[in-house]
Amino acid sequence: DTGVSQDPRHKITKRGQNVTFxxxxxxxxxxxxxxxxxxxxxPEFLTYFQNEAQLEKxxxxxxxxxxxxxxxxxxxxxxxxxxxGDSAMYLCASSLLEAGNTEAFFGQGTRLTVV
Amino acid sequence: xQNIDQPTEMTATEGAIVQINCTYQTSGFNGLFWYQQHAGxxxxxxxxxxxxxxxxxxxxSSFLSRSKGYSYxxxxxxxxxxxxxxxxxxxxxxxxxxxGAGTKLIIKx
Numbered sequence: 001d002t003g004v005s006q007d008p009r010h011k012i013t014k015r016g017q018n019v020t021f022x023x024x025x026x027x028x029x030x031x032x033x034x035x036x037x038x039x040x041x042x043p044e045f046l047t048y049f050q051n052e053a054q055l056e057k058x059x060x061x062x063x064x065x066x067x068x069x070x071x072x073x074x075x076x077x078x079x080x081x082x083x084x085g086d087s088a089m090y091l092c093a094s095s096l097l098e099a100g101n102t103e104a105f106f107g108q109g110t111r112l113t114v115v
Numbered sequence: 116x117q118n119i120d121q122p123t124e125m126t127a128t129e130g131a132i133v134q135i136n137c138t139y140q141t142s143g144f145n146g147l148f149w150y151q152q153h154a155g156x157x158x159x160x161x162x163x164x165x166x167x168x169x170x171x172x173x174x175x176s177s178f179l180s181r182s183k184g185y186s187y188x189x190x191x192x193x194x195x196x197x198x199x200x201x202x203x204x205x206x207x208x209x210x211x212x213x214x215g216a217g218t219k220l221i222i223k224x
Contacts, residue, residue, distance in 0.1 A: 031210075033211075033212070035214075040123075040216070040217075040219070041216050041217070042119075042202050042204075042214035042215050042216045042217045043158070043202075043214045044214075045211065045212075045213075045214070048211060055209075056209070056211065091157060091158075097210060103148055103160040103163060104148075104160075104212060105160070106157035106158050106159070107157060108156070108157050109157055
């Protein structure tokens with residue numbers, strides 16, 4: 001297993017367009033997280049899945065954002081009608097759901113630029 | 116509400132020691148993590164504390180006091196490659212990670 005992978009690594013889109021990002025977690029990990037990170041800030045939580053169930057969605061997330069994890073494996077994050085304020089790094093992470101030192105492993109992220 | 120505080124930026128000299136502090140207020144506690152993030156890259160795991168005390172791992176050590184809601188990351192024998200942001204994250208009651216904004220560490224020769 002090569003870790004968490006995200007696709008694409010970079011995306012430039014025009015304001016108003018829809019974009020979709022993909023995340024492939026570490027295969028045995030049952031938790032998958034999406035975060036957004038802007039320069040000089042820590043990761044901002046967007047949503048997370050336990051297997052295929054979306055358990056929590058940030059209140060900061062508008063209705064333009066939707067995420068799926070249809071078979072409990074890979075996940076997609078879609079942003080509709082993109083705005084310039086959506087420009088950020090979108091990070092995916094996965095982990096095991098159990099106590100103890102079960103750290104989250106991050107993908108390399110998708111950098112979105114809305115022009 | 117839930118809150119994690121870290122200094123925004125710190126500067127240290129190559130070969131020296133630096134301590135990065137983190138204070139937290141969260142609903143529930145199931146462990147505290149430190150991550151390192153180089154510019155433009157994803158965060159990578161450094162350390163984990165769930166009980167009070169010091170955890171040592173090579174040049175890096177992490178300390179936790181649950182009663183004080185306080186942790187620190189200690190970096191010894193600083194190298195230029197240690198220049199990065201250091202993120203403190205607390206795993207809350209629902210096992211979700213709550214992140215600080217990160218501390219940018221600048222190492223000078």
